[in-house]
Amino acid sequence: MALAYSDVTIVVDERDDLFYTRAALRAHRPEEGHITVQPTPASRSPAALAHDMLYALGKRLAPGPNTPDVWLDSVNTAWLAAAAWGAATGVRHVVVPRTHLLTIRRIDQLLVWREVTGVQLTLLWQKAPRWLPPALARVEHRISSREEFEALLAEPGPIPARPSFPPAPPTMTRPAVVAVGPGQSATRQPWGTRSASTRPGRRARPCSGAMATAQLVQAIPAIEIASEDAAVLAACAHPLIAGALSVLAFTQASLGSLRCTRDLDITGDVSTIKIHGFGHRHCPLYAVPAWARPLLAGARAHHRLTPHPLGESVFAPVLLAEARHLRAHAARLPRLGLSLPAGVLVP
Template structure:
């Protein structure tokens, strides 16, 4: 399991007067694109699961999570750690730290130990509560004054967000997804795969204007990294679902710059190592980190959930949620004065490739 043996000391920020300017300054510093999160716990909640959901929400993930037991907080914290390492997040400021219960504090310190992030806990009381004091006694920390660490609102710099204010909800038609559903029976093999360049493979073209939008939609669509990474991989490789399932954790580079997919019968492309575009790397990194955090990853399929969630959506459902689909057949012309009907369902071609050898 991944751990950081010597995480940075915790900063305990004392704000005994609960000054609104300090809270606003902390919130203004929130900028995941620059590795900084500010967590403002949901009012009236103190539990470990509620805090994990607050962290995931700050990361831009939909909560509550689906597929896990309702009161089990472990999967949520493992997902927090995977996304924290993948993005990467280096600084976390937690407001209202004096309200957390012991379990929530323990899980927060475990997140720090797994990821090595710099953690600042803001206590809005004159005296440190007993639960927080006991948690801090087990680790290194130092005191800081809110006046010094959290400048007044007018001097705080508000971050520039990378995501568009009102992202487009138009459908994006990707020819690469035409072969996503397939009857190919492809399995993993023990090959020495050539690179895509060596095989002469031309990756599917994704317009520059669509790349950031696809990444933004995948980031917001699901907290399950294997689903986001699997769909992102299909978009930049045109691989079918059976071929995607051949990838093991060891087939992905730790920096997520390359990924090997296997096709021993050469039903489609043959085994090859694909370069991963920069927009898709965070999803692949999060998937790899989640496996390394939770399992013995040797031989484990990459695009599976090591936390064993139940009843997760199908990959095509995730794609439609992100408004990604293959090019659609032309719609029949609507007769004049005909009643307007709802849009037709997405057509996902079911293809079979012809087996051949090089």
Template structure:
């Protein structure tokens, strides 16, 4: 059965056959664009299912009521992070086991996430079909549910060679030219921008660009080498759940930039293949272009995807939202990473 991206499949396993669950769990392989989500049973926390999706994506939350990940209690924030990482990693298939235990509200959350991330969602309904809610009645059901799950294992991976946000997330943008990047805050002659101004979050300031972004800058100067980051620190950054926090801390680790420099980093300061990032000094003096190592590219890609999911423009500050609303969480994560770096020798 041919199923395109963006579809939802309902697999009914009325007898709760262990082979269905086993095959669904075997399908989990984020590196090949497939994840299997195991919902936490009997949890009333609003964002629990979003946490379960993030866990399947390889992200981990710091435990405890005073942890820097307390922001994850926010339902919208958690699901936005899940959508951003799903698109960045390149997830094309997601299987949710024991979907019959989910409330109607959480089923709606899953469907919203599936639509925003542009993936194919398979719900494993391990109960009587008579209990299927109306919202799922119109979803296509494969005649051979086990055959559908097994087919997921046989499908070859078709992921990009470097992380890119999924094209389903937003309309394609034309690449800014060097002239346009020279002052990205000036509108085009017809007064138009790639996206309407009204879609920009009011809390995100537009940074006046007195120097070009990463792509244009790379045509004139060679990027400087990134600072060495220990494998332990890189691993800790890779599992941070908030894309903007992960991206901001990665830029700080690679460039040793100041808070002013981090706030000035724009969407266009990360080049197309995420191999370079540009940081800015006060008054755009001493701006620098830095290489981005392979391990860090998915983290900056996640930050940019998150930015665009919220309607951000290419000339907007990329990390300003976390430096304002989530500043204490940014500092808390930075302190944890600093302690880990002190505990292990830094390596290039």
């Protein structure tokens, strides 16, 4: 028997029929927006279920007693990371077996996460329905057969909620010639890709975003990295860590440039990113390699899910207060040469 409320469906499997568990595990198809989260109710961490969600999304917390992912022990931080990855990867349907073993607090966390992400949520309650907590008992629609359960798992699910962000203000696009070094060709860049004036007493012209810049200049090809290193970056649990390190890896840009990276510096399709130089005198555009696009999408989704002033840096939280976590993750990728620059994040 199954009960549905809004986009939440509760499958009551009082006899603990192995069929339902097997069907739920087969429904794990991340590439299609379907994931199955297997909870670890024995864990005492308040963020344990969020960690299980991250694991189902293909993310791995760094191991060890002094793990750089210790900040993900915070409930809000961990669930925000899971929401960002869910939005970035287009998750539409989440199935959670053995929900009856979860505490009421963790069930509430899961329901709040569903409200944020807008996904369809199916919970397997493998216990008598009289033990359903109040949050799950307000259900009207019922599904009573295996066939209907399989049909539910086969549905594509709703279009997931997407974080919104105010559109970038219009920018000037009058071209300007930028000085180039030996062996490089002159590139015409729009006003806004560099400072209008660096003389004392005059404010720099606002720097245009990636979309406006891409209309006038060609993106610089990304630096190639080994597939093993790309896989390590892709498994980083926190979206800002994964996004920041990926940008450093394929651009070899300075950390100061990352401090200025705004939401509008990443194009809508996450194919290009704009990097800012000191005083915006030279702000090149880089092509984003395919492996890094989901990571930058996760960083941008994380930024959009939290309140920020327009124009604030996407990576500000990891470049300042939590810089030690970025340093620790960078040290895990010695071949990329990120350990040294990450070590001077804090002024």
